[in-house]
Amino acid sequence: MNSGNSDECGRADAADEPPDGAEDPSSSHAATIARLTLTLSPPGSENGTTPSPTTRKNGRSSGSKTKPNGRAAKGNGRAITGTGNSSQGSTNGHSLANGNGGELGHSALANGLGPIALNSKSTRSSQLPAITLPSAPRGRGCNPRTRAWRKRFFPAATDREWNDWRWQSRHRIRTLEQFERMVTLSETERDALVRGGTMLPVGVTPYYLSLLDAEDPQQPLRKTVIPTTSEFTRTAGEADDPLGEDGHSPVPGLVHRYPDRVLLLPLDFCSTYCRYCTRSRVVGHGEIVPNEARLAAIFDYLEKATQVRDVLISGGDPLALSDDKLDWILHRLRSIRHIEFVRIGTKMPAVLPQRVTPELCRVLRKYHPLWMSIHFLHPDECTPESAKACGRLSDSGIPLGSQTVLLKGVNDNVDTMKQLVHRLLKMRVRPYYLYQCDPISGSSHFRTPVEKGLEIIEGLRGHTTGYAVPTYVIDAPGGGGKIPLQPNYVVGREDDFLVLRNFEGKTYRYPDPQSPSMIPAPHGSLPILEGVPADV
Numbered sequence: 001m002n003s004g005n006s007d008e009c010g011r012a013d014a015a016d017e018p019p020d021g022a023e024d025p026s027s028s029h030a031a032t033i034a035r036l037t038l039t040l041s042p043p044g045s046e047n048g049t050t051p052s053p054t055t056r057k058n059g060r061s062s063g064s065k066t067k068p069n070g071r072a073a074k075g076n077g078r079a080i081t082g083t084g085n086s087s088q089g090s091t092n093g094h095s096l097a098n099g100n101g102g103e104l105g106h107s108a109l110a111n112g113l114g115p116i117a118l119n120s121k122s123t124r125s126s127q128l129p130a131i132t133l134p135s136a137p138r139g140r141g142c143n144p145r146t147r148a149w150r151k152r153f154f155p156a157a158t159d160r161e162w163n164d165w166r167w168q169s170r171h172r173i174r175t176l177e178q179f180e181r182m183v184t185l186s187e188t189e190r191d192a193l194v195r196g197g198t199m200l201p202v203g204v205t206p207y208y209l210s211l212l213d214a215e216d217p218q219q220p221l222r223k224t225v226i227p228t229t230s231e232f233t234r235t236a237g238e239a240d241d242p243l244g245e246d247g248h249s250p251v252p253g254l255v256h257r258y259p260d261r262v263l264l265l266p267l268d269f270c271s272t273y274c275r276y277c278t279r280s281r282v283v284g285h286g287e288i289v290p291n292e293a294r295l296a297a298i299f300d301y302l303e304k305a306t307q308v309r310d311v312l313i314s315g316g317d318p319l320a321l322s323d324d325k326l327d328w329i330l331h332r333l334r335s336i337r338h339i340e341f342v343r344i345g346t347k348m349p350a351v352l353p354q355r356v357t358p359e360l361c362r363v364l365r366k367y368h369p370l371w372m373s374i375h376f377l378h379p380d381e382c383t384p385e386s387a388k389a390c391g392r393l394s395d396s397g398i399p400l401g402s403q404t405v406l407l408k409g410v411n412d413n414v415d416t417m418k419q420l421v422h423r424l425l426k427m428r429v430r431p432y433y434l435y436q437c438d439p440i441s442g443s444s445h446f447r448t449p450v451e452k453g454l455e456i457i458e459g460l461r462g463h464t465t466g467y468a469v470p471t472y473v474i475d476a477p478g479g480g481g482k483i484p485l486q487p488n489y490v491v492g493r494e495d496d497f498l499v500l501r502n503f504e505g506k507t508y509r510y511p512d513p514q515s516p517s518m519i520p521a522p523h524g525s526l527p528i529l530e531g532v533p534a535d536v
């Protein structure tokens with residue numbers, strides 16, 4: 001996540017390895033803290049090395065042009081040669097409803113069906129209406145597109161490997177050579193990868209790459225993760241830090257822009273890099289690492305900042321941290337008495353849903369109230385795997401909201417956005433914010449006119465469930481915070497009546513006394529509460 005204090009997500013380490021190495025079986029805080037003290041060391045840059053000062057600052061040093069591709073290509077060559085094959089560990093879309101045992105009732109209730117097992121063989125279940133959750137992945141737990149792609153490019157990967165988020169993270173596609181094996185690159189994509197030095201690193205999980213169209217560079221998801229030369233174009237009004245976060249950072253890795261809430265950046269790693277990321281200036285550069293000293297300074301600041309009641313952990317993707325590190329961070333935050341709740345911003349359920357394991361959920365559910373904002377962009381991201389991840393999080397009692405960036409050629413039309421919000425609601429994710437794309441350097445090819453966002457909101461409001469309509473906001477450049485934008489439904493005023501138009505364009509008058517001549521009804525309430533056709 002990246003938008004100001006909200007962010008579209010959270011992420012993991014900068015090295016091209018699973019962020020935290022092997023999972024430690026111990027789960028006690030004492031053991032965790034001891035281990036962190038001993039083992040936390042700054043990972044290298046996204047390329048697996050410590051970046052030079054020049055590269056760190058802008059990611060455009062000459063050295064960054066070729067080294068990343070060369071090294072990563074080697075690593076991936078080995079990785080693709082997996083071993084063995086098995087059919088273990090498969091789950092399917094029905095397990096979204098029943099994979100969590102006793103949580104069937106939640107799924108059923110979410111669909112307005114009452115606490116009835118969806119797959120029950122009882123006569124009652126046979127009378128239930130059809131469930132229209134995302135189609136059930138059968139067989140080995142993948143959606144059909146992903147299964148076919150995996151068979152082609154990772155035929156030796158076992159189910160256990162494919163469904164292991166660390167395996168996915170280690171096998172990210174990052175280099176020109178890797179992309180060329182799997183995607184027919186357009187000239188502009190190829191040029192961008194050859195040239196290198198984009199502000200943001202390149203990296204896509206195998207799972208997410210399986211959702212891309214290998215032949216069509218205009219496919220929405222593909223546009224968001226494979227760079228093009230448009231990223232090198234700078235236009236007026238763009239900035240590397242458009243939200244002015246660096247100016248609101250009292251301690252490295254902490255943004256304190258609003259009095260009562262802060263943004264905590266534990267790391268700058270993401271499993272998949274979004275080409276429009278607001279934090280391109282830091283994400284993937286290997287400068288923000290989850291080491292104890294840095295985090296201790298943040299906790300120290302927060303202990304003293306008694307006005308802070310809400311902490312958003314984002315990044316980089318916080319779910320790229322190991323369970324133990326996340327456990328430790330959440331424990332420290334929840335130990336601070338004035339912090340009332342914590343939010344996590346992440347894109348993992350969309351780009352690496354395998355990360356949402358039962359073990360992760362066991363950690364998260366210890367720290368309620370805990371909220372989560374998930375960065376979803378497009379209906380194609382709402383796969384059975386993604387639905388299963390969201391189901392697990394919901395069943396763990398975590399309220400889920402989505403944050404979506406409005407992007408040209410990706411989701412900038414009412415039909416696409418309506419499909420997205422409908423699928424999100426079925427996945428128990430409430431559409432929360434729709435962001436106007438921030439004027440990050442090199443983002444002009446992604447930005448739409450503001451009118452487009454208003455058109456989309458107008459196409460949703462009244463035309464679908466209210467829960468499906470996100471709040472459209474511009475994060476004000478320079479750190480002004482989120483400013484909500486709405487289509488104008490106020491037509492004008494007629495004396496003590498406000499004239500409004502509804503979603504169908506019909507006008508109504510609402511009593512809205514502006515003068516003392518308006519006599520209140522005897523019981524003190526407004527005389528009319530429902531819209532009165534204005535006949536205009």
Ligand code: SF4
Binds near residue numbers: 272278283315317
């Ligand atoms: S690159 Fe990472 S931090 Fe940036 S928007 Fe994507 S997931 Fe969020």
